[in-house]
Amino acid sequence: MNQFKSALILGALIGLGMIIAGWILGHSALKIKEYERIVSVKGLAEREVKANVAVWPIRFNAGSQDLAELYDIMQTNTQEIQTFLKNEGFSAEEITSASPSITDKYAQQYGGDANVALRYTASQTITVYTHKIDKVRVAQTRLVALGRKGIAFAGDDSGQRTEYLFTKLNDIKPAMIEQATQNARSVAEKFAEDSKSRLGKIKSANQGLFSIEDRDSNTPYLKKVRVVSTVDYYLAD
Missing domain, CATH: 1.20.5 (Single alpha-helices involved in coiled-coils or other helix-helix interfaces)
Known part of the structure; x- marks a missing residue:
């Protein structure tokens, strides 16, 4: 029991x-x-900045029936361009000259043509690497003066387009991340208000990747920096 x-x-x-x-x-x-109960929102931050580095390749060509004469022409043209650049305010450290590339049309792979006007042709590139963005833009407009002296320059279609870079992203990153996060919170608060809820703490956040692009094709020295942050918030009644 x-x-x-x-x-x-x-x-x-x-x-x-x-x-x-x-x-x-x-x-x-x-x-x-x-x-x-969560809401996932995205916050965008954009900023327009000016490039702080310019890489300006100056490619020029020449031709001759005599190889030694062609080398003399290329050397003279190189000196003319270097003098021009120094007069425009660029230092010797900012100017780099590559060796000329020579083509013998008589010795080309598929057989030479003895009727060509100039047997030898040469091309060479002088590169300016500088932080003087405005000086590059001004000097480019004055390059025609060397053309009048007989120097033949290759156009942008030869792949020698000036490249403008923005390398100070770390200087503006914190402020842009803060702006993107604030924008995301504003969107979340509006959603919470519309759904008769209260916005809680952050569940997770993803900063996203920064992108740097030309503002437009006509002003490549102006850049648009962009970042999108994704933030998940808790919702409460």
Whole structure:
């Protein structure tokens, strides 16, 4: 009889414990479900900046029937261009000259043509690497003066387009990330207001990648820096 009572009491206690545990788990599940209500928003930050580095390749060509004469022409043209650049305010350290590339049309792969006007042709590139963006733009407009002296320059279609770079991204990163995050929060607050909810804490955040592009094709020295941050917020009633 005592054993039966003990078993009965034990069973009742186990049952009561299961009821209490079920209530606790159910209440916890409701809390978890409540906190699982989230809103995912994106915040955009954009900034227009001026390039701080210019890489200006100046490619020029010449031709001659005599190889030695051609080398003399290329050397003279190189000196003319270097003098021009120094007069425009560029230092010797900012100017790099590559060796000329010579083509013998008589010795081309598929056989030479003895009727060509000039047997030898040469091309060479002088590169200006500088932080003087405005001086590059001005000097490019004055390069025609060397053309009048007989120097033949290759056009942009030869792959020698001036490249403008912005290398100070780290200087503006913190402010842009802050702006993108603030914009994301503004969007989330509007969503919470429209849905009759309260905006909670941040669940997760993804900064996103920074992109640097030309503002447009006509002003490649002006850049547009852009970043999109994705932020997940908890929502509460």
